[in-house]
Amino acid sequence: MVKRFNWQIGREQDYPYDAPPPKRQVAYVFDTNKCIECQTCTVACKTSWTSGKGQETIFWNNVETKPYGSYPQAWDSKLMDKCGGCEWEKNGEGDNQLYQLNSPTIFEKDGPDKPPLGHLPTERDYSSPNLGEDDITGMVDQGHHFEGLHPVWMFYLARICNHCDHPACLAACPRKAIYKRPEDGIVLVDQKRCRGYQECIKACPYKKVFYNIINRASEKCIGCYPRVEQGNVALCVESCIGKIRLHGFLTTDGEPRADNPLDYIVKIRKLALPSYPQFGTGPNVFYIPPVHVPNEFLEQIFGPNVEDAKKLYKALKDDRQLLGAMMLFGASDRILIRFEVQGDEAVGWDVDDKEVVRVPFTEPTYYRKHLDEKTGAYRQNTA
Numbered sequence: 001m002v003k004r005f006n007w008q009i010g011r012e013q014d015y016p017y018d019a020p021p022p023k024r025q026v027a028y029v030f031d032t033n034k035c036i037e038c039q040t041c042t043v044a045c046k047t048s049w050t051s052g053k054g055q056e057t058i059f060w061n062n063v064e065t066k067p068y069g070s071y072p073q074a075w076d077s078k079l080m081d082k083c084g085g086c087e088w089e090k091n092g093e094g095d096n097q098l099y100q101l102n103s104p105t106i107f108e109k110d111g112p113d114k115p116p117l118g119h120l121p122t123e124r125d126y127s128s129p130n131l132g133e134d135d136i137t138g139m140v141d142q143g144h145h146f147e148g149l150h151p152v153w154m155f156y157l158a159r160i161c162n163h164c165d166h167p168a169c170l171a172a173c174p175r176k177a178i179y180k181r182p183e184d185g186i187v188l189v190d191q192k193r194c195r196g197y198q199e200c201i202k203a204c205p206y207k208k209v210f211y212n213i214i215n216r217a218s219e220k221c222i223g224c225y226p227r228v229e230q231g232n233v234a235l236c237v238e239s240c241i242g243k244i245r246l247h248g249f250l251t252t253d254g255e256p257r258a259d260n261p262l263d264y265i266v267k268i269r270k271l272a273l274p275s276y277p278q279f280g281t282g283p284n285v286f287y288i289p290p291v292h293v294p295n296e297f298l299e300q301i302f303g304p305n306v307e308d309a310k311k312l313y314k315a316l317k318d319d320r321q322l323l324g325a326m327m328l329f330g331a332s333d334r335i336l337i338r339f340e341v342q343g344d345e346a347v348g349w350d351v352d353d354k355e356v357v358r359v360p361f362t363e364p365t366y367y368r369k370h371l372d373e374k375t376g377a378y379r380q381n382t383a
């Protein structure tokens with residue numbers, strides 16, 4: 001074991017391997033407040049990457065309803081039961097406020113030179129991809145209406161591989177068949193080396209590595225790396241009709257850049273939070289927590305910064321720089337690595353440093369006369 005610093009838990013942690021960070025780290029931000037669970041992302045991913053034999057129950061992308069939905073079943077609660085509670089220590093105030101995890105990660109729970117703490121889902125756990133879909137936390141009485149905080153609630157959680165800084169799947173593989181690309185941090189399985197031991201599936205806390213029963217090897221989300229190499233966003237991001245996703249890169253060499261939309265949202269303003277940071281893998285899919293869900297539940301998933309993130313989100317209309325970054329969600333099929341707020345527009349540049357998008361803060365309104373003088377036709381409202 002070596003010591004590696006994990007910025008998400010505010011301290012060094014044990015990890016089996018040491019390596020320099022990638023040149024840049026692929027990352028995503030998902031806004032849970034906007035997701036409608038249309039599953040367009042799931043279908044786009046499924047039809048493109050996992051439509052073959054042995055992949056019937058493999059969903060690199062899925063959207064589940066919290067608090068009851070999960071795929072595979074109870075993927076998160078089973079590991080939380082094994083880990084026990086987590087303890088966070090608050091240090092500093094305001095912009096200097098940091099939290100440090102004082103409980104062991106999955107790499108430290110069982111002691112040194114042990115594989116990451118995990119569990120292997122059963123075949124039955126993969127039998128119901130939509131288990132708990134749209135189920136809320138309680139019954140709604142006839143005539144009841146919402147006032148302020150919702151007495152009952154649910155929210156949609158879109159999930160893909162996190163392409164972690166400290167991947168548990170990589171740490172657990174006895175064949176060294178899993179690797180992290182140095183150019184962008186995408187985590188891949190070398191299926192020529194894989195022998196289907198499934199230690200990666202057991203170790204991954206998010207259960208985003210799958211076993212193909214036909215070719216008898218593990219496979220997982222590839223981060224749409226053929227598209228990333230061309231500067232295009234992942235298919236799940238491009239197909240999202242709710243525009244809840246932003247795909248880009250986090251800076252790994254030096255300080256976070258304020259003109260990088262991912263750096264700005266995640267590291268500088270801390271609006272988007274990692275899922276289950278207490279596991280210690282350093283996930284790189286970040287979520288803006290739903291404002292209507294109680295903090296007690298959300299802090300189990302997103303850590304102790306939930307309330308601060310909610311306050312930022314509610315005040316977006318008065319924060320033009322942060323709002324400008326948020327307006328870039330779904331605005332282009334190109335990966336944006338730089339942005340500016342220029343007057344009443346948010347402007348984004350792609351990996352080739354080419355301006356590819358301008359989004360106005362206020363959508364223009366066009367009024368058309370009842371009579372179209374050019375064609376002599378009358379326009380009318382047929383609704």
